[in-house]
Amino acid sequence: MSKPATQSATQARRSAIYLLDQVLGENRLMPEILSAGALDKLAPEDRARAQRLAMETLRGLERADRLLKKHLRKATPLMVHNTLRLGTVELCQGAAAHGVVNSMVEIVSKHKRHGKLKGLVNAVLRKIAEEGPQDWSNLRVPRLPKWLRSPLAQAWGNPEMLEIEKAHFNGAPLDISCKPGTDLSALDGEALPTGSIRITDAGQVTALPGYSDGTWWVQDAAAALPAKILNMKAGETALDLCAAPGGKTMQMVAAGAKVTAVDISKGRMARVQENLTRTGLVASLVVGDALEQQGQYDAVLLDAPCSATGTIRRHPDLPHAKDGSEFGQLIELQAQMLAHAWSLVKPGGKLLFCTCSLLPDEGECQVEEALDMFPDMSVDRDALNVPGVDAAWITSEGGLRLRPDYWPDRGGMDGFYMACLRKAA
């Protein structure tokens, strides 16, 4: 028998609070917490709801804290604070007050150590229910923490930074890539200029038409561009060096290329296999280090590990769980990977370097340095001539810079950098 709706909503909220405790207290990223099985016992709808609630709270955290500050005179334990933050975000986004307040009071009252604070939760959330929704919309768009805001504002400018933060706050729609010739009209989405299909308020992905037929897969419109730019032809060989979960591998296989997909993570490679099985596409899979691969390929695609700062719209946990201390190591690894990837490209072949980062050090600068280092490397500017690419996105060294504040009326795109590098024949 299914649980009553209120019980199920409270369960989802309790799990959302757990996710917030882990991100904000233990500096863990949501995918890491989820892959450790944190929500496995929940029904799929409750699991989706818990994740959505935690993400909405992280997006609105600055506003929630500003509203709560008025009502909290003493420091509250993190779990109780996160309960109040979640309650505040839900109330300010229009959820029914009695349901939210009762549920949050029940969650805290059952907590072994903090049960005695249920009165505080009740009193504060009742006040927020009265005044919060109006105050909420007058507050500024939440800003990134300084450690990340400063380098990004320096790279793109202060007004642009505000637009990027607006895009982060708005979250991301669902974008879809498909096999060539697929009819996706049943999805009722918007056809984007670059060829992806965009669905707003998609709900559960696995319930969308065509999911089980495997004709399409989820892939942000920006993330779909590297393989479009690489433009593989039937029968050509390609090495996808950091492949999981396999979006770009699937695009290249669907174009007819013979693809070898490499990823260092066995668990993430299992997701590539699942995706290939569902879509009926075939590639050779190698679990291993990109730096240890050998051979010669018509094309190499290097989607290097990076700060992932271009994906904050979909991963609002990132600025809260990280502090930028690993950036230096990542930049060094990207340079090593780029150099090794270059050795795997046949004469006359090409390397597509990309990162889902907003930091020029992980994009433009990597390519500028590689061009200085390798005399047989040049940028293939003609490769950027694909439908929907705006000339304003092309950088001085010949790469493509994408930012979350582009396409503002369409719902934005992930931040990405990519360049197609051609080896002399």
Ligand SMILES: C[S@@+](CC[C@H](N)C(=O)[O-])C[C@H]1O[C@@H](n2cnc3c(N)ncnc32)[C@H](O)[C@@H]1O
């Ligand atoms: C940005 S994700 C790749 C996304 C993928 N290209 C797609 O389109 O679906 C980066 C991947 O690099 C992998 N990775 C990190 N270090 C690696 C290494 N030394 N060798 C191979 N893969 C690595 C990670 O496991 C992760 O799956």
